Amino acid sequence: MSRKKAQAKKSAPVVHCAHDEMVPIESLIPHPRNPNRHSEAQINLLAGIIAAQGWRNPITVSERSGFIVAGHARLLAAQKLGLLEVPVDRQPFTTEAEEWAYLISDNRIAELAERDSAMLKDLLQELDTGAFNMNLTGYDLAALEELMTQAAPPGEFPSVGSDITTQFCCPKCGYEWSGSPNPNKTPATKSLET
Numbered sequence: 799m800s801r802k803k804a805q806a807k808k809s810a811p812v813v814h815c816a817h818d819e820m821v822p823i824e825s826l827i828p829h830p831r832n833p834n835r836h837s838e839a840q841i842n843l844l845a846g847i848i849a850a851q852g853w854r855n856p857i858t859v860s861e862r863s864g865f866i867v868a869g870h871a872r873l874l875a876a877q878k879l880g881l882l883e884v885p886v887d888r889q890p891f892t893t894e895a896e897e898w899a900y901l902i903s904d905n906r907i908a909e910l911a912e913r914d915s916a917m918l919k920d921l922l923q924e925l926d927t928g929a930f931n932m933n934l935t936g937y938d939l940a941a942l943e944e945l946m947t948q949a950a951p952p953g954e955f956p957s958v959g960s961d962i963t964t965q966f967c968c969p970k971c972g973y974e975w976s977g978s979p980n981p982n983k984t985p986a987t988k989s990l991e992t
Contacts, residue, residue, distance in 0.1 A: 812852035817885035829865040845875040856885040
């Protein structure tokens with residue numbers, strides 16, 4: 799075994815995730831139809847997470863085509879780390895269309911999540927003790943600073959009687975309307991001054 803292979807094997811990250819097999823990295827084939835592009839900053843963050851925490855998700859390969867259908871960024875991070883083998887989960891797909899749909903949905907579904915900024919900020923503040931590498935959250939220093947300095951959302955508004963008419967004016971466009979603060983009640987009048 800060459801010195802490089804011995805070093806890579808010795809320092810390989812722990813595999814925590816379920817997987818079918820460990821596969822030589824050079825045998826993996828990125829899907830030629832993968833629409834996602836990964837920045838160097840993203841790959842650096844992911845490589846740091848894999849190096850520190852090990853493998854939490856395998857690279858998913860289609861049994862039908864032999865292409866990667868999920869985990870392209872993990873492959874790039876593994877290459878950056880100089881790993882020789884990676885955990886692979888092989889998945890059966892009946893048709894090309896089914897495979898493509900999974901390739902697309904793997905990232906799209908995560909994009910649809912709504913982030914609770916206040917909860918995220920609380921979690922980050924609890925982690926930020928100085929003893930923990932905050933890059934392991936997937937946020938770089940600039941993104942962390944932006945998240946941590948965001949103004950807190952307003953608390954609950956006091957109750958207001960539904961019979962009280964309130965005047966409203968949009969500070970950007972000047973649109974004015976009056977109505978009840980009751981969200982189930984339609985505003986009484988509308989006007990737009992130009």
